[in-house]
Amino acid sequence: xxxxxxxxxxxxxxxxxxxxxxxxxxxxxxxxxxxxxxxxxxxxxxxxxxxxxxxxxxxxxxxxxxxxxxxxxxxxxxxxxxxxxxxxxxxxxxxxxxxxxxxxxxxxxxxxxxxxxxxxxxxxxxxxxxxxxxxxxxxxxxxxxxxxxxxxxxxxxxxxxxxxxxxxxxxxxxxxxxxxxxxxxxxxxxxxxxxxxxxxxxxxxxxxxxxxxxxxxxxxxxxxxxxxxxxxxxxxxxxxxxxxxxxxxxxxxxxxxxxxxxxxxxxxxxxxxxxxxxxxxxxxxxxxxxxxxxxxxxxxxxxxxxxxxxxxxxxxxxx
Amino acid sequence: xxxxxxxxxxxxxxxxxxxxxxxxxxxxxxxxxxxxxxxxxxxxxxxxxxxxxxxxxxxxxxxxxxxxxxxxxxxxxxxxxxxxxxxxxxxxxxxxxxxxxxxxxxxxxxxxxxxxxxxxxxxxxxxxxxxxxxxxxxxxxxxxxxxxxxxxxxxxxxxxxxxxxxxxxxxxxxxxxxxxxxxxxxxxxxxxxxxxxxxxxxxxxxxxxxxxxxxxxxxxxxxxxxxxxxxxxxxxxxxxxxxxxxxxxxxxxxxxxxxxxxxxxxxxxxxxxxxxxxxxxxxxxxxxxxxxxxxxxxxxxxxxxxxxxxxxxxxxxxx
Numbered sequence: 162x163x164x165x166x167x168x169x170x171x172x173x174x175x176x177x178x179x180x181x182x183x184x185x186x187x188x189x190x191x192x193x194x195x196x197x198x199x200x201x202x203x204x205x206x207x208x209x210x211x212x213x214x215x216x217x218x219x220x221x222x223x224x225x226x227x228x229x230x231x232x233x234x235x236x237x238x239x240x241x242x243x244x245x246x247x248x249x250x251x252x253x254x255x256x257x258x259x260x261x262x263x264x265x266x267x268x269x270x271x272x273x274x275x276x277x278x279x280x281x282x283x284x285x286x287x288x289x290x291x292x293x294x295x296x297x298x299x300x301x302x303x304x305x306x307x308x309x310x311x312x313x314x315x316x317x318x319x320x321x322x323x324x325x326x327x328x329x330x331x332x333x334x335x336x337x338x339x340x341x342x343x344x345x346x347x348x349x350x351x352x353x354x355x356x357x358x359x360x361x362x363x364x365x366x367x368x369x370x371x372x373x374x375x376x377x378x379x380x381x382x383x384x385x386x387x388x389x390x391x392x393x394x395x396x397x398x399x400x401x402x403x404x405x406x407x408x409x410x411x412x413x414x415x416x417x418x419x420x421x422x423x424x425x426x427x428x429x430x431x432x433x434x435x436x437x438x439x440x441x442x443x444x445x446x447x448x449x450x451x452x453x454x455x456x457x458x459x460x461x462x463x464x465x466x467x468x469x470x471x472x473x474x475x476x477x478x479x480x
Numbered sequence: 481x482x483x484x485x486x487x488x489x490x491x492x493x494x495x496x497x498x499x500x501x502x503x504x505x506x507x508x509x510x511x512x513x514x515x516x517x518x519x520x521x522x523x524x525x526x527x528x529x530x531x532x533x534x535x536x537x538x539x540x541x542x543x544x545x546x547x548x549x550x551x552x553x554x555x556x557x558x559x560x561x562x563x564x565x566x567x568x569x570x571x572x573x574x575x576x577x578x579x580x581x582x583x584x585x586x587x588x589x590x591x592x593x594x595x596x597x598x599x600x601x602x603x604x605x606x607x608x609x610x611x612x613x614x615x616x617x618x619x620x621x622x623x624x625x626x627x628x629x630x631x632x633x634x635x636x637x638x639x640x641x642x643x644x645x646x647x648x649x650x651x652x653x654x655x656x657x658x659x660x661x662x663x664x665x666x667x668x669x670x671x672x673x674x675x676x677x678x679x680x681x682x683x684x685x686x687x688x689x690x691x692x693x694x695x696x697x698x699x700x701x702x703x704x705x706x707x708x709x710x711x712x713x714x715x716x717x718x719x720x721x722x723x724x725x726x727x728x729x730x731x732x733x734x735x736x737x738x739x740x741x742x743x744x745x746x747x748x749x750x751x752x753x754x755x756x757x758x759x760x761x762x763x764x765x766x767x768x769x770x771x772x773x774x775x776x777x778x779x780x781x782x783x784x785x786x787x788x789x790x791x792x793x794x795x796x797x798x799x
Binding site for chain 2: 174179204227231241259262263269
């Protein structure tokens, strides 16, 4: 699975960073998922190879504008581009009416079926390739993290079982390998019973705004990658005396170290942290603070940068 | 007065052009006005010297999303940047609740007083520097054009009148020149009575989507600049058989020629018209079609390009 960051700034956009949106791409094929959709997400997509035709679902972490104001425009543009496939959007119930009203008042008529699912009653979502579950976080408003887990990655036929059941090699095996149900001697065989994962399933946890990383203790222990906000540095919070419900780089790094997180990706940086490290504060302050407390594979997300989680379980930037 | 285009694409953004938004800048000082506010307008502003602190008012031409979806984010960011001055937004009544709901559901609390004014009951708007009036246009939904007219530009004291009324030169004249009321021998003198324009007032007409340029006959005759959409070329409309309520470059150009428009600015181009004129269709098709029918000063608006209307009444690009 790959990650492609479409926005890594907190609250408001900067020249270099847009507000929150993260694309998660399946290991094979073109399908991808969008986690949060700040204003201008559709603009960022124009600079990637991602198409809204291949969008498998949208998952919004919380109601703040920098995480959702891009939804109406992205949906309208997907429609103008001719999407026909239904689209599931998991999002706080408070945003359901807003999405519908936004489309209605702007006279936007979607070319596809839009299914709005309340995150408050979320009991998991899946398709053939991924399973998605949530973890409740702590912020000024209700916020969640989404855990994406591959289903049966690089699946292979269980030839021992097929042989044992007397299913002859040939077209039947081929159909089962493609995930299709087949009929053998009057019995319907479900592909899922005869497919085995070719490797361990990857798990990527992508979090909304959160001031208590410890809430992720259970989920993070199993995840290959933890994507978490680091809006401020510790000195900044000590000076201001307020966190606005956000985490510092130090707090997230300490948690990730204790939880044994192998790949930690920080994002959602306050606009005060500049790209130019000759000025202060700079984004390097975030990196240095996190590196003090975390010895694993640390990444500071950058807009439009794609990262690949390889077979060895290490997340690395790709061109 | 200057124009700075923040978005010149129709319907959806492209890599080079954002959706509709136009800034009109006062001849002196920093105050500016925003006409339409498509998604990503606040992002475009980051690449200009314009600040939402100096924004004198927002004027929305119609309800379509590519003309208004950037409003909630722009207002929220203006607030985060600490704006305190009240802000007037003239927009269709259908959008009033939507703006308020968008701010409420995203938990955005503005630091300034937001005054939403219905364009349907618009009877003109003015401050010390400009007067704004509307012209009703024709589109799939109700749409207007906004005519901006300078008030008493480069104003000078009417010394003959002051002398005749026996007002002594000195501090009283100075205060009147600054637009202040003064008291002279028990009589309150209003500055407006003693100020004269130093030059003719400029008039700039900025239109929403419109399929009938002739509706502008009266307004355009007086305007120094007409900014109008040219979404398609004539051959494109002839091929498709539909205009979607838009104008062709040819129709606008013919109208502008007949109405004696001195400066015509075309904008709101369909994404099919590419920047690269070795490919077809290209944006040059729009230019060539318009130039066939219009002999005045023709401009095809480009994103982030600023244009200055000089003393000679000619609109020219500035760096």
